[in-house]
Amino acid sequence: MMRVRFAPSPTGQLHVGNARTALFNWLLARGHDGTYVLRIEDTDAARSTRASEDGILRDLRWLGLEWDEGPDVGGPCGPYRQSERLHLYSSYANELLGAGQAYYCFCSPQKLEAERAAMLAAGRPPRYAGTCRAIDRAEAADRIEQGEKPVIRFRVPERIDVTFQDLVRGEVTFNTEVIGDPVLVRSDGRPAYNFAVVVDDALMEITHVIRGEDHISNTPRQILLYRALGFAPPRFAHLSLVMGPDHTPLSKRHGATSVSEFRAHGILPEALTNYLALIGWSPRAAGGETPEDVELLPIDELARRFALEHVGHSAGVFDPEKLAWMNRQYMRRAAPARLAAETARFFVARGFVRRSSEAALAYVESLLPMAAGSVDRLEEIPERVAFVFQFDARASVEKPAVADVLNEPGAREVVAALPGAIAGPMLDRDAFRAAAARVRERTGRKGRALFHPIRVALTGEAGGPELDLAVPAIDRGAALAPDAGVAPIASAAERARAFAAVAG
């Protein structure tokens, strides 16, 4: 039975790099009928916050990466928060101490820092010198009695090779020569990372540890700890990291990097997971499929095809442009009601919707055909249809693009004829076309020479969604009840009159 885990430390927002690690674990578990465990690594009391933890859980759920066992849902191997497992770590630490596999170290942080600096300066690997290795039990007990607060270090065997089969990289070997004795338990009694992960992964019966490549050099220490503790090590797989366009680690200065930021900007979760899955991996096309067919796949299909052996070895650059394209694809495919619900908050932020009432949501949904598929993110949708909510004839004639349209031959004639051609609310395409036909009859203009002036007169813009959609959208909005929750919208007839008055 396969068991995998995602083990974030709650010290900030869920980053897309970590989200990708979470995703790969999830894909593997779901593709193999395995169990996906979420564990919170909050042993760093100073930096961990419950707010971060809540945010990470929320973001993972938003992405659709539900876990089978975790801090909030429980499970047979709990608790799933390291801060609640402290007794386990000290018990195993004592076991190691008793067996002589660990020892107390009394070196001060300042002394260690000085040693590190000296070794680095001397061109040697800055590893712990082993100063306290020889302190015997009696002396240690004595000094602790005196009030000294030692750490507990793991006694790493000298000069042996530690080899493991990495599921993505193949055989990897480290010699313990370059590994200093790691701290297992800090002077405040809390466990250090390398110790806590091993105890937890072993006790939680994790079979596959899939994590970022930044952990690969921790692996030999951890394998040694598994041995010392008498546990069978799991299989390891190290994922290459995600970089910014300049090949430096992805960070704030590259723009949005956290899952919640992408959500805030109107990226759909399925677009983000699909995109992330394709950094360092790609589904194989099979059975008559072309490579193009497997670019966009739902997350369950991704899971069905996912294979660690086919995960790439090199770092990938995060490309916001491709994410944007993918989001466009998913926006186009999304169910209208859902898209409306997801987009409403952006209309509210813009002041176009005052209250997310049922009527307002229905109206937003009716606007979607003009925008979804034309823009990259949900947050751009209100801007795309802003002409519906904002109309100022005087301000728009000042715009160079609008002025250009008015200067086209016969344009003012069309604008002047428009108010008289509008018989009443144009609630559908045919009503609009009938009005346009009347203008055509009176002015003799057609095609671009007819529609372009009509566009500027009714929308105040030189460009935008097709008028067959835009004009009915305006008049349906104008017909909304004042308490519908939507900001007041001027009707096409009012617009035509106001525009003719200033454009004449």
Added chain:
RNA sequence: GUCCCCAUCGUCCAGAGGCCCAGGACGUGGCCCUUUCAAGGCCAAAACGCGGGUUCGAAUCCCGCUGGGGACGCCA
């Protein structure tokens, strides 16, 4: 500095010795569609880091170089 990992179009991937004068996607350029702006369709340009081997044959295997990344914490 030492150790570890990595190396195909600008970017993400395909390629697991002959099917490759290298395929797909994003982006870019052009054309088309068009009642405007987007979107969409079609076409195009664009890569095996370098040097040695191995082999009848190498993008694919080996070695070196170069370049990139990671680790070396009482952070995780």
